[in-house]
Amino acid sequence: MEFASFLTSLCTSFVIFVVLMLLFTWLSRKPGNEVVYYPNRIFRGLDPWEGRRMTRNPVAWIGEALRASEADVIAVAGVDAAVYLVFLCSVLGILVLSGILLLPVLLPVAATDHNLKLSAQSNSNGTFTNLDKLAMGNIQEQSPRLWACILGTYWVSFVTFFVLWKAYKHVNNIRSAAKPNSLRTPEDFAVLVRDIPRAPKGQTVKDHVDLYFKSLHPDTFYRSMVITDNKKVNKIWEELEGYRKKLARAEVVYEESKTASKPDGTRPTNRTGFLGLIGSKVDSIDHCNEKIKELLPKLEAEQKVTLEEKQQHAALIFFNSRPAAVSAAQTLHAQMVDTWIVMEAPEPRQLIWTNLPKKFYERQIRQYVIYGIVFLTVFFYMIPIVFISSLTTLANLRRLLPFLKHIVDKPAIKTILEAYLPQIALIVFMALLPTLLMFLSKAEGIPSQSHVVRATSGKYFYFIIFNVFLGVTISGSLIDSLKTILNHPKQIVPLLGASLPGSATFFLTFVALKFFVGYGLELSRLVPLVIFHLKKKFLCKTEAEVKEAWAPGDFSYGTRVPNDMLIMTVVLCYSVIAPLIIPFGVVYFSLGWLIARNQALKVYIPSYESFGRMWPHMHVRVLAALVIYQITMLGYISLKKFLYAPFIVPLPILSVVFAYICNKRFYRAFANTSLEVACQNLKETSNLESVYTAFIPPSLMPEKLDDGNQFEGAQSQPSRPTAV
Amino acid sequence: MEFASFLTSLCTSFVIFVVLMLLFTWLSRKPGNEVVYYPNRIFRGLDPWEGRRMTRNPVAWIGEALRASEADVIAVAGVDAAVYLVFLCSVLGILVLSGILLLPVLLPVAATDHNLKLSAQSNSNGTFTNLDKLAMGNIQEQSPRLWACILGTYWVSFVTFFVLWKAYKHVNNIRSAAKPNSLRTPEDFAVLVRDIPRAPKGQTVKDHVDLYFKSLHPDTFYRSMVITDNKKVNKIWEELEGYRKKLARAEVVYEESKTASKPDGTRPTNRTGFLGLIGSKVDSIDHCNEKIKELLPKLEAEQKVTLEEKQQHAALIFFNSRPAAVSAAQTLHAQMVDTWIVMEAPEPRQLIWTNLPKKFYERQIRQYVIYGIVFLTVFFYMIPIVFISSLTTLANLRRLLPFLKHIVDKPAIKTILEAYLPQIALIVFMALLPTLLMFLSKAEGIPSQSHVVRATSGKYFYFIIFNVFLGVTISGSLIDSLKTILNHPKQIVPLLGASLPGSATFFLTFVALKFFVGYGLELSRLVPLVIFHLKKKFLCKTEAEVKEAWAPGDFSYGTRVPNDMLIMTVVLCYSVIAPLIIPFGVVYFSLGWLIARNQALKVYIPSYESFGRMWPHMHVRVLAALVIYQITMLGYISLKKFLYAPFIVPLPILSVVFAYICNKRFYRAFANTSLEVACQNLKETSNLESVYTAFIPPSLMPEKLDDGNQFEGAQSQPSRPTAV
Known part of the structure; x- marks a missing residue:
């Protein structure tokens, strides 16, 4: 990618971001939208605006996010959200501290060398951009300037250890302080x-x-x-609840139909058959009342049977x-x-009732079978997708669905279909992947929702690290590379070192796109806004239904954390090779931190509280990213034929030791509640x-x-x- | 080794065994020896013979060992001894069950083939014995008879799983039954x-x-x-105890000197200087009394300081x-x-007081440092020994200790010295190794003696498996082989398969020697007998000193278990290649079981009780031996160019899965006491x-x-x- 096109893409993203910010400022002040932008505040019975509608300042929310203390966040959004913010903050800390040393040191070191010029001269068709001149690629082979790279790697590693250690301690304190103070436990x-x-x-x-x-x-x-x-009692209860909802809805419809001209109104009717489309027509209110009367004794009887037998x-x-x-x-x-x-x-609300009676050996077997499935999904998901893509060609479409022929044959539509049809399977797969992984994690027999989310997050992390990061980097078939690696395990180091520099500009753009467009959409909540208004207009009748339509859900940690991890891995891996990526990472995580704070304080409503049990997983995965980075650097510096490249070797070992120490030092306090904590506030x-x-x-x-x-x-x- | 020499060695061992048995029968009946042969019974205040001196039956002890129930063994020798017997019994069970199928099937299959004859014909200098004809070496390459080998391997593996599962359950029951019934806890x-x-x-x-x-x-x-x-209070107390012993001794000496001719006797004297050789002469009784009087207040003061400061x-x-x-x-x-x-x-008696205050991180670091040292010892112990051997040559001896010149120069002595001098370093090292490993394990910071013994046993197991078993098998420098293996990890399979058959006869002799001579010495207790009588004659004066001289100690599990493991590994590995080894193994473990029972009931006095915590370690190591065996068989059958050799591959995987399941299923009950067990017999x-x-x-x-x-x-x- 050339420098100009990189700048263009950056500017476009930025413009989109500014537009989304302004949209957010405008939309969040419109009456009727407060349930989309301040659901958490409404849920807690607070005034959503608190006189804020006066100020027309588009960055007012930043001030509010900054002013809130950690205790506020814990009180409003729970420990899990606070721990997620600590994670964002820690990564930000790592990047800022790394950047402070790396940017002023490495950029001049790289810029004043001439490797690219030399290779461009010897290679008549070699081209290079100004961007490339600021990266390590511009340092000549065997140059003593590579010492700066090694020292840079050490600096980043130690900064990471320092920040992670502090953060683990901090999270441990949050956890131990929040647990006894929590009221509903x-x-x-x-x-x-x-x-x-x-x-x-x-x-x-x-x-x-x-x-x-x-x-x-x-x-x-x-x-x-x-x-x-x-199972059975739930079914009856759901049926009963369904009729209750229908009854409430029918009553509202009936009330609304009582206009001045027609004071009695029309009693709503519906059909009893499939989806309300066929069957005999009945009076909805009477029908529901009847059904409820019928189901109540049935439910009671079934409750008794369930409890006893x-x-x-x-x-x-x-x-x-x-x-x-x-x-x-x-x-x-x-x-x-x-x-x-x-x-x-x-917690009662996150107990997965159906998983509880699963037997010990069944759980073990399920777990390993699912690990196997996930392994296959991570490495071979392309095979079924390629297969499905080969089926969903235009020709097949015409043969199987002949009535589409007339539409499909139009040249404009044909071109579009030809371009996108092969991708459809992949897009659908990627959209469904988190749900699939959540389903698989649940099938392991895990007893609580928060644990399922942790398990999903882990699986998704492996998926995107292998397929997005390594996939783009090594580019070309991952399976082929895998074959090489399995046969010659040591090959992975030069492979990574050789492939990484080529994708630097791609990832710069990727990170920028992620934060400008991704965060813009997150903050402006355009999608939930549209969905809410559509639902309100066409579907919702009762209060409860409207409330359900704006319910914001919680941070979906299962996908959010791995995505942040991916950005962090990318930024870490390029931190020395192309230090220019660091400011992008800093912007990503500082914007992310601000927006997550805003959303935690105003939008999302936590659906469970695990008291920061996500943290050890985040911690270990940050270290995993660090090890990938260290191995990459080893490969990269070796390829530069630098004699002292083995000086990197102690770093991955140190990382593993650090992970081991942290695990010994902290983990059990996350897996179990300590007696110290349980004995606090006993008088209550x-x-x-x-x-x-x-x-x-x-x-x-x-x-x-x-x-x-x-x-x-x-x-x-x-x-x-x-x-x- | 030829067949004749094998038979000779076997017969010699057997004759030694019979002689030792007879010696035992004779010596154990001689008055004055009961403290060597029945110390456990004396210690418990029982009559050592119980009218047994009447019967002159040399195998009476076998009947007694067989008649005792497991409950008797637990009551007399504790759970640990009972668990050790379960271990011997389990291995015996594995071998007997394996032998039942392997001997009648594999021997005819091997004997009726002609591979050795063929290779002897093509290879003019090839020789083979009748013994070799009964081994798998006689099966031709690619012969379908090799199916029998594969099935044999499966049979042995499943028999092992079955017996181990039963045994683990049994030991678990012993442990849970013994804990609440134990009185002194x-x-x-x-x-x-x-x-x-x-x-x-x-x-x-x-x-x-x-x-x-x-x-x-x-x-x-x-x-x-x-x-x-x-530290300080112990020193004073030991000094005090020393003087008390000396006083008791001096009083006995004084009493004995009061003969009829000299009714006042001679008061014993000693010198106060180094080793009682120099310094002024004093009256022993007065001197000790004085010293005790002097030390008592010192001890009390120090006790106070210790407890307070x-x-x-x-x-x-x-x-x-x-x-x-x-x-x-x-x-x-x-x-x-x-x-x-x-x-x-x-337990109070096995608490290692000095290790208790060691800090968390100190313990971690110590542990890994010691693992490193043990690793170096296992792989490179030959280097210092070769170095020391090169120093202790005759020439050096003559130069450094010129006064020996006259003795050394005598031709007869010279020959002997030349033969044994190079070995001395090795012999000394092997004799000191268990002590060294025990010292290292203690230095890890482990809080209890039984845990130290377990740690020692593990280290010793690795040492003898690598150096004796693999050392003899692969023969030649282990380090060279290691280098090959590290560079080409897959090489270990054919390496094992190719080297093993050659050493079959050596190991047959080795096992026979172990049980005939080893067990003969163990049963007849010749060495403790001689030491006891020497001590009694020349050193012991007081009752307490005599008692100390015959104190039998406990089963030294730290070396005993690994040695049994070595035999088991050898027998397992040859069970299919040379099935004739199975009867030898059966004899080894049945004799071992009998003699261990005898020693548990009559000789050894347990010095601690860990309620069978050794078992999980034994279990895992039997499985480790099984995996070595399975990998060996894979290599062996592959070398025979048999197409279906990969059918062995699932076996090592199954073994690992089995180990994992057992660990999940049982281990925690050994690491912790369950509440069920703690709540039993609460009324007491x-x-x-x-x-x-x-x-x-x-x-x-x-x-x-x-x-x-x-x-x-x-x-x-x-x-x-x-x-x-």
């Missing part, structure tokens, strides 16, 4: 137990569980809740104090290690009954509020009704 | 805490520890004992119930994972004060029994004086 009193062995004859699982835990924790056991097979081999155990639960969750219970496996209970009394109720799934909630004693089937009576 | 109430952070100013470590644990375990904390630096950053925490201690030991205490590290307390009350006292090291024990309240410096007062 019923899970602190509970332990999840899986792989309960078969109950002795004549005993239900519930009796078995109660007996076992009462004998092992005579003083602290409160009660238990056995996991049940809720569909008990699974997993349970939640409630203790009467936090330290007792924390201690029990970490203690080996059974001599047969694969039975009575205990762990800290996840908690209503144990409400702790217990928080875990009852909605489909098993008693329909009549006075009927609280129904839950005796799978759930024991409290052994001590007094609260702590 | 003060460690069940204690937790070891290391890496205590610096105490706040003005607080001693003891205050700090008490405050911390009282706040985290308000209901169950009993008291604490801070580890102190006992030499507190280290580690402590033992005592709880008032077993489940509380077990639960606390498995719970993360501090948010900073590298502080307040808790673990189950080891325990005197908490005696639990506490059991951990006080002898040098810190108050000299006057009434002075029990001295220990306030490093040890807290009980927070609840009532027992559970």
Whole structure:
């Protein structure tokens, strides 16, 4: 790519960004849009604008994002969002500290050498741009100037270690401070137990569980809740909820039809058959009321059956104090290690009920099968896509769907189709990939939503590092390169070193596009805005439906974190080879940090709280990126035939040692709750009954509020009704 | 080696064995020897013979060993000995089950082929023995008879999996049954805490520890004992004990000198200088009494100083119930994972006091440094030995120690010296190796003796597998082979396959020698017998000294287990290539099992009890041997140019999967005590004060029994004086 075209692309991106910013300023002030731009504030019952509509300053949100303290972020958006911000901030710190030394040192060192000129002279058709002159490519082979590269690599590595260590400590403190202060933590009193062995004859699982835990924790056991097979009861409950929604909707429609001219209105009707298109016509309100009346006793009966007869081999155990639960969750219970496996209970809202009864060996096997599938997906996803692309040619389309012939044969449409048809399979695949990975992670048998997101994030990280970063860099078939590498493992170092410099300009543009366009769209929320207004106009009738339409969801860490990781890997890898990329990285992560803060404070509503358990994964992956970088540099400097290239070798080893130390030093505090933390704020009394109720799934909630004693089937009576 | 010489060596070994057996029968009945042959029974206060002297049956001990049940063994020799017997028994089971199929199938398959004859014809100087005809070497290349080899390998592998799975389950049951029934387990109430952070100013470590644990375990904390630096107090105490022994000895000498002719006797004297050789002559009894009087107040003062001022950053925490201690030991205490590290307390008698205060990072670093040293020792131990051997030549000896010249120059002595001098360094090294490895393991910072023995056993296992087994097999410099292997990792498979068959006869002889001579010596206890009688005659005066002279020690698992492992590896690796080795292996392990039972019941006195924590290590190493075997077979069958050799490939993978499953399934029950086990026999009350006292090291024990309240410096007062 030439310098001019690079500048053009940069300017275009910037213009788009400015336009999106202005759009954001304008749109966010329009009444009716506040639910798209300030849903979090509305959700918390605050005034979305707080007199902000007065100022017409398009960068006011930046000030607000900067003014908020970390404690504010934790209070509003939870620890997970705060930890994500720490991650962005850490990477920013690494890049700024690296840039401070690398830019003033490496740019002059590179610019004053003449390698490109020399090779251009000897190679008549060699061309080079001013951009290339500022990169390491301009240093001659064996030049002592390459010492600057080695020192640069060391500097970046040590800066990374320093920042990561500080950040890990900081996150650990956030976690330990937030946990005892958090108000809604019923899970602190509970332990999840899986792989309960078969109950002795004549005993239900519930009796078995109660007996076992009462004998092992005579003083602290409160009660238990056995996991049940809720498939059928869920179905009935969903049907019931569906009719309730329909009823509410029909009532609104009926109310609206009561105009002045027609004070009685028209009662809405619908058809009972498939999708409301066929079948007999009925009065919607009456029909729904009837159905609800019919389903209520059915639900109650099924609830009873479920609680009594569909008990699974997993349970939640409630203790009467936090330290007792924390201690029990970490203690080996059974001599047969694969039975009575205990762990800290996840939050009620992120518990994946259907995964809980999965057995020990089943979980192991599922996990490895899914690792296998992911491995195949990462390396060979192109094969089915190429196959599908070969099927979806124009000729096939004409043969299979003859009625399209007339449209397809028009020259303009034909050209477009010919250009895009082969890509469709790939585009669809890439769009569906996060969902697919989420599905696979869930199928592993993981008990909590946050854990599934972590697992997805890991899988997606491998996918984009291998396919986007290495794919673009090594360019050409990854499978061929892989074959070379597997046969000659040492080949990967020169391969990386040789391929990287060529793609520098491409990645510069890529990073710029990512932040200008990507962040512009993120901030202006154009897509959710359009979807919300369309839904509101054509679909939503009731309050609840409107609320559902603007519900912003949470940060989707599963894809967001790996994408940031990709940018970080790219910037790190080029930091010494083409130091000009560092400012781009700095802009990406500082803008990202600002916008993520804005979104955390005003937009997204967290759907779970894992108290920063994502951090160790982020930490390890930043180190993985660092190792890729160090190996690349080793290859690159070796290719320059520099005698002292092996001086890089200690760096990857150091990185591994650092990762190992950090793991030993911090990890267990993320995997388990420490007794220190559990014993804080002990005086605060908690209503144990409400702790217990928080875990009852909605489909098993008693329909009549006075009927609280129904839950005796799978759930024991409290052994001590007094609260702590 | 020819067949005749093999038979000769076999017969010689057998004759030695019979002679040793007869010696044992004769010697064990002689009065005065019972302390060598039945020390365990004497130690437990039983009659050593129980009327057995009547029977002159040389194999009576076999009957006794067979009649004893496992429960007897556990009661007498502890769980560790029982687990060692399970190990021997399991290997025996593997070999017997393998032999049942392999011998009747493989021997005829091999014997009826003609490969050796053919190669002998083509190769004029080729020779072969009848023994070789019964081995796989006699099967022609590419012959379909090689299917029998593949199936044999599968059979052996599955038999191993089956037996090991059963054995792991069995050992797990032994462990869980023995733990709650064991009477003397003060460690069940204690937790070891290391890496205590610096105490706040003005607080001693003891205050700090008490405050911390009282706040985290308000209901169950009993008291604490801070580890102190006992170097100085130990020295004084040892000096004191030395004088006490000398005093007792001098008194006995004095009593003995009172003969009828000289009723007053002669008071013994000694010199006070170096080794009692120089210095002024003093009356021994008076001198010792004086010294003891002098040292007693010194000891008391030092005890006080130690307890108050030499507190280290580690402590033992005592709880008032077993489940509380077990639960606390498995719970993360501090948010900073590298502080307040808790673990189950080891038995008082196996606690390595000096290792306890070692810091987290120090332990990590020590561990890796020592792994490095062991690696160098395993691979390069020959270098210093060759160097030392080159120094200890006859010429050097003559030059350095001229006074030896006259002896050295005698032709007979010269010949012997020339033959053995070069070996001396090697022999000395091999004799010192277990001690060296034990020292290295201890230096890792491991807190308990049994763990040190496990670590030593692992190191010794690697040493003998690499140097004896692979050393003999690949024969020639191991380092050269290593170089080949490191450069072409796949080379190891054909290398093993090609080298193994040549050493078959050597290993047959080796195994036979091991069991006939080794076990003969073990059973007849000739060496301890001679040493005991020499000591008794010339050194021992007092009762205590005699007792010390016959103290049999315990099974030295650190060297015993790896040696058995070596035999097992050898037999497994040859099981298909030369099936004749299987009967030898069967004899080795059945004799070994019998003799180990005899020694466990009558001889050795266990010095610690780890409740079978050795088992997971044995298990993994049997599997390691199996993998070596499977890889060898892959190489061997490939070399026979058999097309279906890759059918072996799934086996090593299966072995790794099996090891992984077993680890997941059982290991944690060995690393931690389960709550189930801790909650058994809860009614049995325990005197908490005696639990506490059991951990006080002898040098810190108050000299006057009434002075029990001295220990306030490093040890807290009980927070609840009532027992559970």
